[in-house]
Amino acid sequence: MYCCAVTFIKFAPSFKGKNMLNLKFIQDNPELVVEKLKRRNFDAEKVVESITELYRKKNKLQGQADQAKSEMNRISKEIGILFREGKKEEANAAKERTSELKDNIKQFDQQFTEIERMVTDLLVQLPNLPHDSVPLGKGEEDNEVVTSAGEIPQLTENALPHWELAQKYNLIDFELGVKITGAGFPVYRGKGAQLQRALINFFLNENRNAGYEEIQPPLVVNEDSGFGTGQLPDKEGQMYHVTADNLYLIPTAEVPVTNIYRDVILDAKDLPLKNTAYSSCFRREAGSYGKDVRGLNRLHQFDKVEIVQVAHPEKSYDILNEMVNHVAGLLKKMELPYRIVRLCGGDLGFTSSLTYDFEVWSAAQQKWLEVSSVSNFESFQANRLKLRFRDEGSKKPQPAHTLNGSALALPRIVAALLENNQTDEGIKIPKVLVPYTGFDLIDSVSK
RNA sequence: GGUGAGGUGGGUGAGUGGCUGAAACCACCGGUUUGCUAAACCGGCGUACGGGUAAUACUGUACCGCGGGUUCGAAUCCCGCCCUCACCGCCA
Numbered sequence: 001m002y003c004c005a006v007t008f009i010k011f012a013p014s015f016k017g018k019n020m021l022n023l024k025f026i027q028d029n030p031e032l033v034v035e036k037l038k039r040r041n042f043d044a045e046k047v048v049e050s051i052t053e054l055y056r057k058k059n060k061l062q063g064q065a066d067q068a069k070s071e072m073n074r075i076s077k078e079i080g081i082l083f084r085e086g087k088k089e090e091a092n093a094a095k096e097r098t099s100e101l102k103d104n105i106k107q108f109d110q111q112f113t114e115i116e117r118m119v120t121d122l123l124v125q126l127p128n129l130p131h132d133s134v135p136l137g138k139g140e141e142d143n144e145v146v147t148s149a150g151e152i153p154q155l156t157e158n159a160l161p162h163w164e165l166a167q168k169y170n171l172i173d174f175e176l177g178v179k180i181t182g183a184g185f186p187v188y189r190g191k192g193a194q195l196q197r198a199l200i201n202f203f204l205n206e207n208r209n210a211g212y213e214e215i216q217p218p219l220v221v222n223e224d225s226g227f228g229t230g231q232l233p234d235k236e237g238q239m240y241h242v243t244a245d246n247l248y249l250i251p252t253a254e255v256p257v258t259n260i261y262r263d264v265i266l267d268a269k270d271l272p273l274k275n276t277a278y279s280s281c282f283r284r285e286a287g288s289y290g291k292d293v294r295g296l297n298r299l300h301q302f303d304k305v306e307i308v309q310v311a312h313p314e315k316s317y318d319i320l321n322e323m324v325n326h327v328a329g330l331l332k333k334m335e336l337p338y339r340i341v342r343l344c345g346g347d348l349g350f351t352s353s354l355t356y357d358f359e360v361w362s363a364a365q366q367k368w369l370e371v372s373s374v375s376n377f378e379s380f381q382a383n384r385l386k387l388r389f390r391d392e393g394s395k396k397p398q399p400a401h402t403l404n405g406s407a408l409a410l411p412r413i414v415a416a417l418l419e420n421n422q423t424d425e426g427i428k429i430p431k432v433l434v435p436y437t438g439f440d441l442i443d444s445v446s447k
Numbered sequence: 448g449g450u451g452a453g454g455u456g457g458g459u460g461a462g463u464g465g466c467u468g469a470a471a472c473c474a475c476c477g478g479u480u481u482g483c484u485a486a487a488c489c490g491g492c493g494u495a496c497g498g499g500u501a502a503u504a505c506u507g508u509a510c511c512g513c514g515g516g517u518u519c520g521a522a523u524c525c526c527g528c529c530c531u532c533a534c535c536g537c538c539a
Contacts, residue, residue, distance in 0.1 A: 062497055066508040073508090076520040080465035095519045102519085265457095265494090386494095397494085 020230075020351070020380050021126050022399070023119065027055050036129040039136060039345040044126060051122050058115045065108035072101050128380040130345055131317075131354035137344030143357070144344065149328070150337030153363050153420045161364040162415040163295030165422060166192065169442050174295070184285075184293075184300035191442050195417075195429075196303060198436035199410055200278050203305035203330065207407055210326050212276035212307055217256030219279055220247045225259040228385045230351050240282050249282035253306040254404045258381065261310055265397045266389040272319055273310040276407065278303065296411035297369065303410040309403045310387065313379065316401035317354075320376045324356050327372050327407050333432045336416055337361040339368065353378045356405075360412065364419040369412040374405030418442075 026033050030048045037044040075098055082091035135144045166172035171192025177185040188196050208214055226232035226248055231239055240249040250256055257277050266273070281304050296302075307326070311319045324340065331338040343355040352375040359368035379399035382388065388397035421428040426443030434440045 059497065062508080066497070069509085070507060072519080077465070079519050084465080091519085098519050 020124060020128065020383055022379065022383055023051070023055065023123065026051055026123075026126075033126070033129065037127065039130045039134055040127060040348060041138065041346050042127060047122050047125055051119060054115055054119050054122070058112065058119065061108060061112050061115065065105060065112055068101055068105045068108060072098060072105060075101075127348075127350045128353050128377065130348055131376070133342065134348060134354060135342060135344040138346040139344075140347055142344040143347055144342045145339050146342050146356070147328070147340040148337075149332065149339070150335065150361075152337050152361055155363050155419075155422070159364045159419070159422060161295065162362070162418040165418045165427065166295070169427065169444060171195070171418070171442065172296070182300070184298070186296070186299065191437075191439065192414075194437055194439075195414060195433075195442075196410060198433055198438075199408075199413060200303060200305060202433055202436045203407055204276060204278055206330055206333075207276035207305065207307055207326075210274075212274040215253075215257055215260075215275050215277040217250075217253055217260075217277050217279060219250050219256075219282075221250055221255055221259065222247055225255055225262070228259045228262045229255045229381060230384060231255060238284055240284060250279060251283045252281050252304060252406075253277040253279035254308060257306065257308045258385065258402060258404065261387045261400075261402075262385045264387055266310070266387075266400065268312060268389050268391045271310060271312045271389060271400065272315065275308045276305060277308075278305045280304075296415045297365075299411055305407055305410075307405050307407045311401045311403060312389070313398075313401050316376050316378065316403060320354065320356075320374065320403055323374050323403060323405050323407075327358055327374060327405060330408060331358065331360065331371075334413070334417070334430045335432075336413070336420065336430075338371075349373075349375065351375075351377050351380050353380070358406075358408075360416040362412070362416050362419050364422075365415075369416060371412045371416075372406040372408050374403070376401065376403045 021033070026048060030052050034044045034048050075094055079091050079094050082088075082094065135142060137143065160168065163172075163174065166174075169192075170190055171188065173187040173189060174183075176187040177183075180187065204214060220242060223232060223246060226236070226239070231248070231251065236248075239251055242248065256279075257275050260275070261273070280301055282301050283299075285298060285300065307323060309319055309323065328338070328340065338358055338360045341357045341359060343349075343352075343357060348355055355373055355375040357370050358372035358374070359370050361367075362369045378401050381402045382399035385402075387400050387402065389400045390397050417430070418427055421430070426441045429437055429440045429442070431440075
């Protein structure tokens with residue numbers, strides 16, 4: 001998983017009104033929710049049961065509280081009228097009736113708040129409902145490969161992994177990054193830096209041609225935005241925190257771009273909205289280790305071009321397919337061998353209903369590297385974001401569907417490009433990129 | 448960093464304790480009029496959570512940046528916080 005690791009939410013005290021699954025939906029379809037979450041190996045029975053029970057309590061309490069408040073409002077109004085008419089004594093008498101009501105209201109409100117908090121704490125524990133096409137399974141090994149494309153290159157025995165190629169051709173200096181910042185912050189230079197810039201432009205142009213509006217978002221976000229896309233409160237360990245200003249470095253452009261639509265009600269005719277954004281991404285990735293983090297495989301800072309769509313619920317799966325085809329097209333154009341994997345229930349991100357991972361073949365490392373993760377979140381993020389739309393002729397706003405994907409994450413693309421295209425003369429640049437790089441070969445001579 | 452002003456519905460903006468969920472205007476939607484368009488006129492026009500209904504209708508509560516307090520009653524008074532804008536200083 002590149003973008004949405006599954007973590008367990010512990011406790012969310014300030015997580016007010018930022019539901020994920022819709023409360024009413026759970027109330028109306030408790031069995032369905034439990035059944036669907038089984039596909040994730042998630043036993044939701046107890047949580048759902050508690051939620052429905054609390055929900056009933058909450059409603060009863062609200063009825064009582066509303067009635068008491070209604071009474072109070074009535075009396076207050078009467079007192080106002082009495083004062084205006086100069087009937088001071090009657091007014092004072094009316095006042096006396098209010099103290100008991102006041103106590104009751106306070107009690108109801110306290111209980112109500114408490115129950116609401118409990119409901120929310122339970123609600124945030126429930127992951128998104130998986131789509132019916134999500135394969136059963138526990139982990140990576142159960143994911144379903146839906147497409148393989150491109151030719152696996154046969155390299156000679158003295159083929160080098162990308163970190164050695166990067167050194168040989170002076171493309172990336174990992175040591176220098178350590179000196180300046182620390183591990184996981186490489187310095188790209190010369191043709192390495194130019195290749196990066198070329199890829200960014202190539203991706204952005206392709207995305208724009210596919211109808212995505214280009215966005216340059218802030219790279220630092222506030223707490224509300226972190227909540228909106230689900231990084232907070234549970235995953236704050238993954239983000240760099242600027243404590244002086246209480247801001248966070250973005251782990252993906254998904255965060256600022258999706259938050260464009262926080263607290264927004266759209267018209268159905270405006271859908272789908274398509275955005276693309278290039279950004280540097282910052283990840284603390286506390287759990288990284290071993291050979292998987294070698295070279296460009298896993299970094300604290302990397303570049304990525306993201307695509308985001310806000311869709312009508314009836315269209316969101318067509319749009320997911322469209323996005324998958326688009327990303328596949330990028331890889332095809334770069335002549336990289338890739339496969340598309342449908343994540344199984346056990347590997348599916350907390351917020352996603354259906355995710356396709358894209359992996360490119362890294363010929364020297366002899367393994368698949370994830371370069372994109374394209375997901376439909378249905379209304380899960382939208383519930384959090386309060387991102388809604390109004391259907392034509394309908395009064396009531398309903399949550400929109402959100403989708404996003406990488407198109408694409410750079411480091412592993414670079415790794416694969418370097419490894420797969422190495423020859424005795426140097427590293428060949430795919431044709432489609434040459435107009436962007438301005439060179440078609442990386443060798444040890446030219447700069 | 449210093450000083451000042453201010454946060455009200457999609458927008459502008461009125462409102463300093465009750466008759467204000469909130470004037471007016473603009474935008475938007477529906478209608479009347481009109482050869483068409485425009486104008487004019489009339490009406491509608493927030494969100495959430497409940498109750499209610501087959502669904503509407505209808506109805507209760509809450510919401511004027513956020514949180515707390517005073518009061519029978521708060522957009523309005525008090526306290527704390529957050530944010531925005533303007534000017535000055537510094538600066539890409």
